Amino acid sequence: MRKWLAALSMAFALSPSPALVARAVDAAPATDTTWMTVLLAGRKIGHLRIDRSRDDHAVTTTQDLQIELDRGSGITPMGVLTRSTETLDGQPLGFYARSSLSSSDSIVDGERQADGSYAVTSTVGGLPTRSTLSWPAGALLSDGQRRAMAVATRQTGHYTLDLFDPVTREVASVDLEVLGDESVQLPDGPEWLSHQREVVQTPRGVQRMELWINARGETRKGSLDMLGHELVMLACSQACALAPVQDIDLLRAAMVDSPQPLSAAMRQGFLRYLIHTGDDDTRPVIATDEQRVTPLGHGDWVVEIGDAAAGGQATPTLEDTQANAWLQADAPEVRALAAKAAGGATTAQATMPRLRDFVSRYIDRHDKDGGYASAVEITRTHEGDCKAYAVLLAALARAEGIPARVVTGMVYVDHYAGNARVFVPHAWVQAWVDGRWQSFDAALGRFDSAHIALDSGDGDPWHFANLSNLLGQLRIAEVAPAPGISPAMLRGAAVATRDW
Structure with missing residues (x-):
């Protein structure tokens, strides 16, 4: 990415x-x-x-x-x-x-x-x-x-x-x-x-x-x-x-090593991470409805990821439903594509999986060296990397009246570009479904606990300017199965991270 x-x-x-x-x-x-x-x-x-x-x-x-x-x-x-x-x-x-x-x-x-x-x-x-x-x-x-x-x-x-x-x-x-x-x-x-x-x-x-x-x-x-x-x-x-x-191997520089392999079974359950940045001034991750964040001091953070529960982050604003320069949800070609993908679904719970699966098929030319394109560009080219999947999915969701954000973070892979057991930069979408923010990954076709959210926003690439430096500082020291995350725990995490 x-x-x-x-x-x-x-x-x-x-x-x-x-x-x-x-x-x-x-x-x-x-x-x-x-x-x-x-x-x-x-x-x-x-x-x-x-x-x-x-x-x-x-x-x-x-x-x-x-x-x-x-x-x-x-x-x-x-x-x-x-x-x-x-x-x-x-x-x-x-x-x-x-x-x-x-x-x-x-x-x-x-x-x-x-x-x-x-x-x-x-x-x-x-x-x-x-x-x-x-x-x-x-x-x-x-x-x-x-x-x-x-x-x-x-x-x-x-x-x-x-x-x-x-x-x-x-x-x-x-x-x-x-x-x-x-x-x-x-x-x-x-x-x-x-x-x-x-x-x-x-x-x-x-x-x-x-x-x-x-x-x-x-x-x-x-x-x-x-x-x-x-x-x-x-x-x-x-x-x-x-x-x-x-020549310089920037791809490897952006990867973060996993301390152990993460099986498919582990990724489907709750996972607890110990993340180290070495800098108390740098907050490495965000609190979401799926991700609880607890600062330990001295640049150490506990991050617990699992099923979505309301209370981890703020509810949607009007901006989360509006078209903008990158998520052109009001463009005729985007609106037509969204209606086709939704297929008559009337609820966000039914619509979002259809939109995700549609985008997974629609982008049929994967370009991992591609730049950052807008939703309209992607509808015309049918190509891009994980950013393209996320931008188009968020635009389609907003075109259907569903609040949506583009998330940037990391995802675990067993093998990537000759490297084993690494977290690589990745992008996916949060959508407001059944009173909470839920993640949908059109590039991989699934979301699991091996997705670590670093930031979320309106799809503008400049919103995430600091992530390149953050990836160079971040180290995952431990990963282990965790108990389920309750809404009360997530509300506590939101309060704990608001001061940062």
Whole structure:
């Protein structure tokens, strides 16, 4: 299963409070290009090109990240291009993002209106949706961030900042510590740079990134952990950045070893897992109606999985039934397919197994190297990996009025890609059936206690940005049969995990 590209598409820019921006001095030329090479575990996987141009009225910053991942059966190219337009003092005017996750690009285009709001057009699978965005107070785009970074290089200390991501259209609140100046060895020679540490509190824990910044606020080096390895971006020449990529076994890096074989009989009953992350700030799994989570401290967690019982997670919201850019439940082809698959069933209990079995047959070209496609794309191509099965099933469920979510997690397999007894990244669907959330796996045709849910959401691939780093930290120390999970136990688990 392909790792979420969002972990690679970070913009190496940050900003202290907006009050500091006015003090930044911009001595940049009219046009400036920075090239960076992208390395994972010391192996080259791609490049980043940053172009910044300015005229008498505005600054336009374009960042183009291109990576190629060797998945064992060939090279999978992926890319994210973002463009921001700002006033000369760093105030936002517009933004654009194009993500190459499947055969069709997903595009976000936001333009500032006369009243200060932004008209946003999102296009996924060739289908546009339009909305209005009120700009988050204090949030900065690329050049505002760069200008603020230049100020931050002048003295050590701590800063708090808000970064706007054009891809997700979300704001990340970031803590920044300026550690001081250091000599940093880059491919084209050493540079004297400001070392800054960026800490982002995400719903899944803390993400840290090390940055080395020059006096103009340009990032010359950045690093963070991904899949248990170091991901590094280094400024260098164009020839260095565009050098050929190198092979790296990312598939194995995303797997988690099982401490013992899990028989079919064990997987049909309740299972208790002891999961270790080594970091109390990182919550590895979510509580669901099928999954009870108990923190033990010191990065250890007990996870018990079995039949669904109401009370483990919140009841559905209106959003769980609505169409969105990826789960296009209101598209005519999706609605027609859902009606055909349901076959006249009138209850969620009767409909969901029919939808699951239909999707299992409908996707008849399994593409384990595929990108992340929308429901409409999948109806046309009939192909994809586990993500495609989950996205299409969730869209069909919503088209039939059944609340549904896409779950990302891990599933146990006896053998996979030459490895034995491993948990591999996987996706499936939760649907609201008989007053509780129940899981349906169209890719495997069944759900059992060897499915460990790490996150769930609305089908947007960027929702799961932190999972690539989580898979690198997670270790399953023990697995054993467990007693049945009662509704009272699940309610207790929901309370215990709400504070995280």
